[in-house]
Amino acid sequence: MTVIDDRPGVATGFEIAPIAGYIGAEISGVDLAGELDEATATRLRQALLDHKVLFFRDQPLDHAAQIRFSRHFGKVTPAHPYDYNAPEGYPEILEVDSRKYAARGGARKYSYANFWHTDVSALVNPPAVTFLRSELVPDVGGDTTWTNLAAAYANLPDSLKTFVDGLRAEHRFGGRQKRWEAGSDAEQNVTTKPIVTEHPVVRVHPETGERGLFVTPGFTSRILGVSPAQSDRILDLLFEEVTNPAYTVRVRWQNNSIGVWDNRITAHLAPADLDHLDVVRVLYRTTVEGDVPVGVDGEPSRSVVGSAFHGAD
Template identity: 50%
Template structure:
């Protein structure tokens, strides 16, 4: 048996899925993401994504081009970020560095247990269906990211509350955290690329039919039809609920680590402890074009301001 055949058999090795918590997160072994995956491997990874919501890969040292190529096997890529742009020369990639000037805030935000938790780009009418984040420069300690399962969060609500939220819709927009103000760069980016959308509070997953609490704490600002106090009380109850520890998984990054999550059924929390450390931290993200969310009543989301989040290639050619 020649070396090429042996190498090909190794590449076709079975995808190994190792769950990391009761409700969310699994590590994937047995694949080399620097190479094109087989149809069988793509199918296995996609099935694991639907079941475990966020997947983790170790020791995958990808270039920007390989990151894009891996992502494209699961869907159409968006522009790096619809508001804050992309890496020069790589329109599909968004830089997540320790000090991102465009996303910095001034003043002390009002901190609550759910502060910082969010689902990516829900201010858009068609938020990305998935995000793929690659670790490059990682501090020796600190900087962990957390994810929560919004399907189990919905399931664990009482039946009367599930019935109530099933019929509600909310307004999502980009804005600084409560108590803080955006920097000039943040304000200009938001003004130049305004995104405001109305989404159902409960989203029906287009592939599995599951219902998820679609209540991104970072972007959801109010519930339509409720008084301001009713809206605030309900949202705070739901945000506290979706971030319950038993619904979550916490990931320790290493250079070459990759996290791949279903953005339709998860929210995540970026670390803030890194700002108390002297170490750099650099990650890169791609996102995949998503569909327009639909609620239990069959009604789709509605764009209030802004346009769909589309393919990076189309934007780059304009």
């Protein structure tokens, strides 16, 4: 089903084409490089709440235009809590460039995190929205997959919902296991500047009121208040739910594509099918400042180590 917004008073109509049963839509008929009128920006923000992930094609933006577009959704943050050498003059841009991974002397990689995760959920206020712009992508492979955490929660049995509603979990980089090479920049960062937060297992979305399973293998390390063995079993159960293919959408990148996702109610999986290929993949990420998650009981997340991550006014 394609929805065309041609209502009177809307300065710029655009089409919304859902692309999976629970999550995702492609948007056409809007030029993100130009100045968006407020009516269009409002409709895009609502589309994001409705579909969780939006995908735009044929949008040849530069860094400045990407940052300008991101600001329609909130305060744009620095590139990452750990400074990953943003492009000069654009501290908001995180480069996802396979050539730079190779230059570091490690195994060739194509993403900072090719495991299921919600962006930087180790923070007490993880980013609200993430934007990823493709500049150079391979002809084959390199897809990204997203999952709808609200759908994962909604389809649990009522008895299990009641159980997880009251749980809290610890989030840290790597989750239950180390995911970085010895001596790497990542190891240095998480060792010398750890970021750890206790979040509700079920997060209430601040705008829609939806409840979502706020746990992922990439960051969630343990369930609080239970034994390690019990924690592992609970997390295994929840990880299986949030990564259920029924709740996902997989998108094929093309040059000059832009993906936008609600980081408060989704998780995503970067590609793992490129390491054996001699190809280049270059994308650029921006994020906007998030709120502190709140659980079903109304209690907010609690920072154990690290500070909140703020954007500029």
